[in-house]
Amino acid sequence: MEAWLVTRYADAKQALADQRLSKNPAHHDEPAHAKGKTGIPGERKAELMTHLLNIDPPDHTRLRRLVSKAFTPRRVAEFAPRVQELTDDLLDRFARNGSADLIHEFAFPLPIYAICDLLGVPREDQDDFRDWAGMMIRHGGGPRGGVARSVKKMRGYLADLIHRKRESLSAEPVPGEDLISGLIRASDHGEHLTENEAAAMAFILLFAGFETTVNLIGNGTYALLTHPEQRTRLQQALATGDRGLLETGVEELLRYDGPVELATWRFATQPLTIGGQDIAPGDPVLVVLAAADRDPQRFADPDTLDLARRDNQHLGYGHGIHYCLGAPLARLEGQTALATLLTRLPDLRLAVDPSELRWRGGLIMRGLRTLPVEFTPIS
Numbered sequence: 001m002e003a004w005l006v007t008r009y010a011d012a013k014q015a016l017a018d019q020r021l022s023k024n025p026a027h028h029d030e031p032a033h034a035k036g037k038t039g040i041p042g043e044r045k046a047e048l049m050t051h052l053l054n055i056d057p058p059d060h061t062r063l064r065r066l067v068s069k070a071f072t073p074r075r076v077a078e079f080a081p082r083v084q085e086l087t088d089d090l091l092d093r094f095a096r097n098g099s100a101d102l103i104h105e106f107a108f109p110l111p112i113y114a115i116c117d118l119l120g121v122p123r124e125d126q127d128d129f130r131d132w133a134g135m136m137i138r139h140g141g142g143p144r145g146g147v148a149r150s151v152k153k154m155r156g157y158l159a160d161l162i163h164r165k166r167e168s169l170s171a172e173p174v175p176g177e178d179l180i181s182g183l184i185r186a187s188d189h190g191e192h193l194t195e196n197e198a199a200a201m202a203f204i205l206l207f208a209g210f211e212t213t214v215n216l217i218g219n220g221t222y223a224l225l226t227h228p229e230q231r232t233r234l235q236q237a238l239a240t241g242d243r244g245l246l247e248t249g250v251e252e253l254l255r256y257d258g259p260v261e262l263a264t265w266r267f268a269t270q271p272l273t274i275g276g277q278d279i280a281p282g283d284p285v286l287v288v289l290a291a292a293d294r295d296p297q298r299f300a301d302p303d304t305l306d307l308a309r310r311d312n313q314h315l316g317y318g319h320g321i322h323y324c325l326g327a328p329l330a331r332l333e334g335q336t337a338l339a340t341l342l343t344r345l346p347d348l349r350l351a352v353d354p355s356e357l358r359w360r361g362g363l364i365m366r367g368l369r370t371l372p373v374e375f376t377p378i379s
């Protein structure tokens with residue numbers, strides 16, 4: 001498959017906001033078998049196509065407005081103590097060992113349990129999600145049978161859960177605190193989300209919020225462990241209770257080595273020009289966030305990790321109408337995970353030479369397969 005790659009910051013920002021670039025794969029000229037590759041394995045087979053990353057206004061505007069009513073920054077802020085508790089619980093499980101694979105034991109389970117809690121998936125079912133998500137992350141990006149089966153199971157489970165919650169809400173309309181109940185109740189001029197739309201929404205929240213956050217924690221920890229001066233500065237700031245450097249630091253980690261290397265597929269609906277290049281209708285366009293965020297025309301010393309960087313409007317969460325809906329949750333999880341690791345395991349270090357680390361394949365995501373670390377055991 002051929003596509004245009006947009007790599008400069010100014011062009012990337014323009015392309016991400018350009019409504020002549022559609023997210024709907026139906027605008028793509030390629031044969032049917034190549035359509036719809038937004039990075040979600042198995043999605044073409046399911047009715048998952050109607051999620052936010054695959055649709056344009058006016059449908060996108062309506063669905064985004066509805067979900068924004070349920071997935072508010074306030075709801076995320078109220079969730080902070082639970083994220084801290086989940087983080088501490090996961091760390092407790094390996095803190096006595098003196099070593100761990102931070103991807104599988106820490107970065108991977110945290111976002112799964114967090115989003116399950118937020119959505120209202122009962123605790124006893126959350127390990128099923130962990131298994132299904134594990135299948136996706138191990139084989140993500142390819143059309144392999146196991147991944148498609150996991151997507152199908154997750155989708156079926158969510159549809160059933162939404163149905164059950166809707167029934168119990170109509171029997172006893174006590175406002176549920178969870179996001180799925182919020183989605184069911186969300187209405188816009190009397191228009192409700194259909195159960196199908198709510199299930200696709202729950203799925204995209206889970207999917208978009210899972211591997212991305214795994215990689216923020218994984219890539220971020222790796223960058224800190226390989227930049228000892230920056231890491232020491234952050235540890236000192238945290239020791240004095242100053243969280244300012246943590247906040248700018250997580251943004252810098254997103255710029256420096258963000259989880260989403262390329263934004264999802266876009267397709268030209270009319271002739272347009274980006275950075276002097278003419279693009280024909282039907283052409284696929286990929287915005288390379290990783291390149292834009294290291295553009296020397298936009299960022300001073302772009303290849304330097306500077307946790308205190310101020311002028312840092314990176315594109316790690318995208319831009320325009322598809323700007324990441326989960327950014328407040330991702331920030332909360334990233335900041336909590338990194339601060340907890342550095343505070344509770346102060347001498348955390350890589351257990352292997354960086355040259356031995358392996359990155360996952362795939363077009364859209366950038367993340368490590370494993371991150372073996374060592375530290376002084378704590379009880």
Ligand code: HEM
Binds near residue numbers: 204213258318
């Ligand atoms: C560090 C973690 C994260 C990163 C780097 C990230 C990055 C992104 C990017 C780049 C986009 C735009 C893609 C495009 O325009 O092609 C996006 C969209 C989106 N993200 Fe995130 N994301 C993260 C975490 C989350 C979380 C935790 C959630 C939800 C729980 C989430 C939900 C979404 C949704 C629903 C969209 C689609 C929004 C729309 O199309 O209107 N993301 N994200």
